Amino acid sequence: MNTGTADTRFESFLKVAMQRLWLLTTIDIIQDALWLLVGLALVMAGIHFLIAAVPASTLWFPIYLVTAVTFIRVVLRRPKMALAAVDIDRRFGAGALISTACECLRTPADQRRPAASLVIAQANEAASQWRQEVAETLVAKPRVSIAAALVPLFVAIFLLLQPGSTTDQRTGDIQVPIYDKAVAANETESPADPVSRLRSELSALPARSAEVADDPVTGNPVQPFDKNNAGSSAHVEQEQLPLAVLTAAKSDHDSGAAGDAVPNNQTQTQTPTSKRQMQSTVFQHRLTGEAQAVQSVSNAAYDVVSINARGSTVSALPAAPPEKARDRSTLNTAQAAYVSRYLRATGENNE
Amino acid sequence: MNEAENDFGQAASDLAELETRLRNVIIGQDELLRDLLTAIFAGGHVLLEGLPGLGKTHLAKAISALLGLKSGRVQCTPDLLPSDLTGSEVLSHESGSRADFEFRQGPLFANLVLVDEINRATPRTQAALLEAMQEQQVSYNGVQHRLPDPFRVIATQNPIELEGTFPLPEAQLDRFMLKLHVAYPAADRLGDILDATLDQEPADDLHAICSIDRMREIQSVARQVLVSKDVRESAIALILATQPDAEDQTGHQHIRYGASPRALQSLVRAARVRALMDRRAHVSPDDLAHLALPVLRHRILLRSESELDGNTPDSVLGDVISDWAETNV
Numbered sequence: 001m002n003t004g005t006a007d008t009r010f011e012s013f014l015k016v017a018m019q020r021l022w023l024l025t026t027i028d029i030i031q032d033a034l035w036l037l038v039g040l041a042l043v044m045a046g047i048h049f050l051i052a053a054v055p056a057s058t059l060w061f062p063i064y065l066v067t068a069v070t071f072i073r074v075v076l077r078r079p080k081m082a083l084a085a086v087d088i089d090r091r092f093g094a095g096a097l098i099s100t101a102c103e104c105l106r107t108p109a110d111q112r113r114p115a116a117s118l119v120i121a122q123a124n125e126a127a128s129q130w131r132q133e134v135a136e137t138l139v140a141k142p143r144v145s146i147a148a149a150l151v152p153l154f155v156a157i158f159l160l161l162q163p164g165s166t167t168d169q170r171t172g173d174i175q176v177p178i179y180d181k182a183v184a185a186n187e188t189e190s191p192a193d194p195v196s197r198l199r200s201e202l203s204a205l206p207a208r209s210a211e212v213a214d215d216p217v218t219g220n221p222v223q224p225f226d227k228n229n230a231g232s233s234a235h236v237e238q239e240q241l242p243l244a245v246l247t248a249a250k251s252d253h254d255s256g257a258a259g260d261a262v263p264n265n266q267t268q269t270q271t272p273t274s275k276r277q278m279q280s281t282v283f284q285h286r287l288t289g290e291a292q293a294v295q296s297v298s299n300a301a302y303d304v305v306s307i308n309a310r311g312s313t314v315s316a317l318p319a320a321p322p323e324k325a326r327d328r329s330t331l332n333t334a335q336a337a338y339v340s341r342y343l344r345a346t347g348e349n350n351e
Numbered sequence: 352m353n354e355a356e357n358d359f360g361q362a363a364s365d366l367a368e369l370e371t372r373l374r375n376v377i378i379g380q381d382e383l384l385r386d387l388l389t390a391i392f393a394g395g396h397v398l399l400e401g402l403p404g405l406g407k408t409h410l411a412k413a414i415s416a417l418l419g420l421k422s423g424r425v426q427c428t429p430d431l432l433p434s435d436l437t438g439s440e441v442l443s444h445e446s447g448s449r450a451d452f453e454f455r456q457g458p459l460f461a462n463l464v465l466v467d468e469i470n471r472a473t474p475r476t477q478a479a480l481l482e483a484m485q486e487q488q489v490s491y492n493g494v495q496h497r498l499p500d501p502f503r504v505i506a507t508q509n510p511i512e513l514e515g516t517f518p519l520p521e522a523q524l525d526r527f528m529l530k531l532h533v534a535y536p537a538a539d540r541l542g543d544i545l546d547a548t549l550d551q552e553p554a555d556d557l558h559a560i561c562s563i564d565r566m567r568e569i570q571s572v573a574r575q576v577l578v579s580k581d582v583r584e585s586a587i588a589l590i591l592a593t594q595p596d597a598e599d600q601t602g603h604q605h606i607r608y609g610a611s612p613r614a615l616q617s618l619v620r621a622a623r624v625r626a627l628m629d630r631r632a633h634v635s636p637d638d639l640a641h642l643a644l645p646v647l648r649h650r651i652l653l654r655s656e657s658e659l660d661g662n663t664p665d666s667v668l669g670d671v672i673s674d675w676a677e678t679n680v
Contacts, residue, residue, distance in 0.1 A: 082581075097631075101633075115576060118359060122632065
């Protein structure tokens with residue numbers, strides 16, 4: 001037998017088997033990499049929804065990393081002929097025939113032992129029988145596991161493209177409906193938002209007494225403020241200055257709820273026990289100071305007061321003061337301040 | 352390549368013929384006969400353990416007859432002296448010459464020596480056998496006398512009636528290549544035994560089909576059987592698996608002393624002959640797996656607590672070999 005021909009045939013068989021084994025190994029590595037990527041993507045999606053928003057573009061980094069590692073693994077796992085021979089022996093039950101023949105091939109022909117040629121011949125004979133089986137067994141078949149990995153991967157990518165858990169919903173001025181929510185959300189803690197803080201302080205104020213105080217100017221009982229008749233002569237005749245009240249109407253505010261008004265000359269006697277209460281007390285004093293010009297307190301619903309973000313109040317346009325009240329030389333400080341404010345608001349201030 | 356193929360083919364055929372002839376004489380012990388031939392052609396000694404009356408002596412006689420070997424037999428007793436094995440010097444008178452001491456060879460000077468009930472001999476006598484088995488020579492009065500080549504010892508021992516016996520030391524046990532258990536024949540083979548041996552002894556009519564020279568040639572061919580690197584590493588892994596410090600192995604907690612490197616040599620040599628019997632020019636891991644138990648069972652020592660738990664070398668080695676076979680066969 002031509003030893004060279006036998007060597008060549010056996011070597012070609014080994015090379016084909018080696019390439020097929022490498023292909024199967026590569027598919028295994030790709031499958032592992034795909035599942036690793038699925039795990040990373042799902043973790044990122046979980047973080048995106050539970051902790052903090054994660055941009056979908058950050059998924060590219062693990063993709064690049066896993067791809068690079070996979071490529072390196074595929075290159076390093078390229079089988080050597082000796083290892084491929086051992087693998088074939090175990091797959092087909094050859095009992096070390098292929099690996100022994102492979103070792104003989106690596107020895108120069110003139111240095112081989114007498115049994116080497118016999119082993120190579122036996123290996124060739126076995127290879128010719130297994131060539132078909134190798135072609136059928138060592139073949140890359142579609143794997144369900146790889147297809148199954150694509151589903152969670154696409155789900156994770158889809159989830160990453162959705163808005164995360166911390167979307168900014170702040171707006172500029174807070175109107176009443178939102179104001180209600182701010183009050184409800186900040187009832188138990190000191191809110192950072194000045195508007196919300198103001199509202200909470202307002203809600204902490206004691207309810208306005210049902211009794212009205214006497215008008216400090218005229219000494220007459222103060223009549224409830226009627227916004228519908230704010231400019232009526234009845235009000236003017238009573239020489240009452242309409243109330244400039246800092247208020248925040250609630251969505252469920254009824255005509256009797258006027259807890260944001262402070263009775264005239266009434267101060268908070270309660271000893272503040274917290275910063276919030278202290279703020280409320282100070283605020284009440286301020287209200288008291290401004291309310292010195294209040295001549296009437298009404299239980300009716302007040303107009304919505306627009307409050308800007310800094311917390312300073314802009315009272316609703318009050319009723320016009322009586323004509324004689326416009327002569328501020330006859331008014332006290334608070335009354336004069338009120339009239340001035342009115343005139344500024346109406347643009348009539350020409351002083 | 353044709354010459355090599357012829358040599359291997361002829362050697363395998365002769366071995367198969369020997370095996371067939373032996374099976375006609377010793378009935379119901381096919382695997383035992385194959386292992387025994389393996390050890391003899393691998394250059395090793397064999398320890399047979401079995402109940403009385405199972406044909407151990409008959410077996411030794413049959414092998415020596417088929418191989419054309421000079422056989423010797425020693426029946427060990429407690430009063431057996433070393434010189435009874437090795438021989439001694441006697442005063443010899445020849446006509447016309449002065450008297451001189453002449454060394455008279457003992458029963459060890461044979462190609463195949465059957466040592467019956469070796470565990471009944473005293474340690475001193477066992478030690479005399481130890482030198483013969485290892486060195487293939489005996490020393491008497493400071494003079495070394497070479498034993499014939501080939502020299503094989505088939506020793507037997509009785510697993511029962513251990514009173515008054517002297518267990519073989521580990522050093523001597525290690526010199527036996529295989530320890531084979533002679534099992535009780537199957538029930539359906541007892542009738543065949545009766546038919547074959549009722550009126551005659553089959554071993555008495557045996558003629559040699561293989562000469563000593565042919566035996567040496569077959570041994571030479573067996574030494575040419577190839578052992579790949581992977582098979583070598585598998586054999587080494589098996590020996591290492593029997594070591595007590597192999598904490599990642601199964602039976603390490605039961606083994607006090609593991610197999611020696613001589614066990615590794617015995618394993619590979621015996622595997623070569625077995626491969627040749629199967630008409631292969633290469634050793635396969637299956638050969639190692641089959642010969643692992645006979646090679647190792649008498650070379651390991653179990654811990655006392657393991658023996659008290661009822662473990663035997665065979666049971667422990669069974670687990671070790673099973674674990675080894677998962678990754679190597």
